[in-house]
Amino acid sequence: MQTIKLREEFIKLGQVLKAGGLVDSGVDAKFVIQDGLVKVNHEVEYQRGKKLVAGDIVEYNGEQIKIEK
Structure with a gap:
């Protein structure tokens, strides 16, 4: 699991x-999020602009990223 510091x-x-290197561009991020391929805290998230805070976990393509303060 990767971590990203706020x-x-x-x-x-x-x-x-x-930032986690899971997509190459913002456009790629937009499409994988719209397609329902990304989870935040184990639930599918469709908002690219969803604000994440410390403790949140993002999952995509078998990878996980934890947000830390």
């Missing part, structure tokens, strides 16, 4: 996928 109060879901 620099601010939150980070958006699309940014997490890019």
Whole structure:
């Protein structure tokens, strides 16, 4: 499981996928999220702009990223 440290109060879901190297671009993030392939805290998430905070876990394509403060 990868971790991403927050620099601010939150980070958006699309940014997490890019920062974690799970997608190559914001456009790719948009499509995998719209297609229902991404989970946040074990539930499918369809909002690319979903604000994630410390403790949230993102899952995509067999990979997981935990958000830390």
